Amino acid sequence: xxxxxxxxxxxxxWALVSGREILERHGIDADQPEVxxxxxxxxxxxxxxxLLTSLQGTYSLFHDHRSFPEEWVAATPVEIAxxxxxxxxxxxRRLLPSMAKRLSFVMLECGSESPELYDIGRLFEQLDRELQxxxxxxxxxxxxLLRGQRVDSRQLExxxxxxxxxxxxxxxxxxEIRALTLDYPLRRYDCPTMTALYDEWREIxxxxxxxxxxxxxxxxxxxxxxx
Numbered sequence: 001x002x003x004x005x006x007x008x009x010x011x012x013x014w015a016l017v018s019g020r021e022i023l024e025r026h027g028i029d030a031d032q033p034e035v036x037x038x039x040x041x042x043x044x045x046x047x048x049x050x051l052l053t054s055l056q057g058t059y060s061l062f063h064d065h066r067s068f069p070e071e072w073v074a075a076t077p078v079e080i081a082x083x084x085x086x087x088x089x090x091x092x093r094r095l096l097p098s099m100a101k102r103l104s105f106v107m108l109e110c111g112s113e114s115p116e117l118y119d120i121g122r123l124f125e126q127l128d129r130e131l132q133x134x135x136x137x138x139x140x141x142x143x144x145l146l147r148g149q150r151v152d153s154r155q156l157e158x159x160x161x162x163x164x165x166x167x168x169x170x171x172x173x174x175x176e177i178r179a180l181t182l183d184y185p186l187r188r189y190d191c192p193t194m195t196a197l198y199d200e201w202r203e204i205x206x207x208x209x210x211x212x213x214x215x216x217x218x219x220x221x222x223x224x225x226x227x
Contacts, residue, residue: 003055005038005048012037016059018082026051054079061087077222080214088211089135095204096128106197114194116180123180127173131208134166153224160220167212174205 001015010033012019020030027044028037028051037055041048061083103124107117181198 001059003037003052003059005052006036009033009035009037009040012055016055017086018058018079019055021078022051022054022058026054058083077219080219080222084211084214084219088207088214092131092204092207092211093135095200095207096131099124099200099204100128102197102200106193109193110191120177120180123173123177127170127177127208130166130169130173134163134170137162137166156223160223163215163220167216170208170212174208177201178205 001011003012009023009028009030012023013030013033016022023030023040026041027046028040029044032040035043037051038048040046041051058079103117103121106114107121111117181201
């Protein structure tokens, strides 16, 4: 969807879960569904272009997790936390069980020819546990505090330290799996089963590292600025 000055507020609310939040942050009353963004911004004395930029960038991230629009600079911590949870974490929660089943099958089918699969399986189990623990901590700790609850700087820094420690463990496991899946196993890509396995793994790696990047380079700085 392309947001334009003539886009109605109703269309914004339909297209974006965080649409109301973005509109209200720009000083626009979201309870006027038939009003266009141009008219609403003019009535509220708000700048139209930053509003359109924020809407378009957030929409791009929600609907194409491989996009990373440079213009997505006006996002609030809540918007970023929502994208991380509802786009990246949600897709990982769907892919991780699928990957576990696929890996078990491939180990039975190809393990004798590809012994690295046993190491991949062990590391993948560790990564799955680390991600599950990290999500529980983030969604029960940092994210709710960004939704308006008060937090002091020391409390925030303790949460950031825990997050960065999680990221270090996750990145180390991803790097170890990457070394196994993208080095010598590539020589065996004549096997469709192995090809599918590594294709799915690369998607999991991409989602994992993008969410880590957003947390460290977007979410944390904005959380600190909001104190």
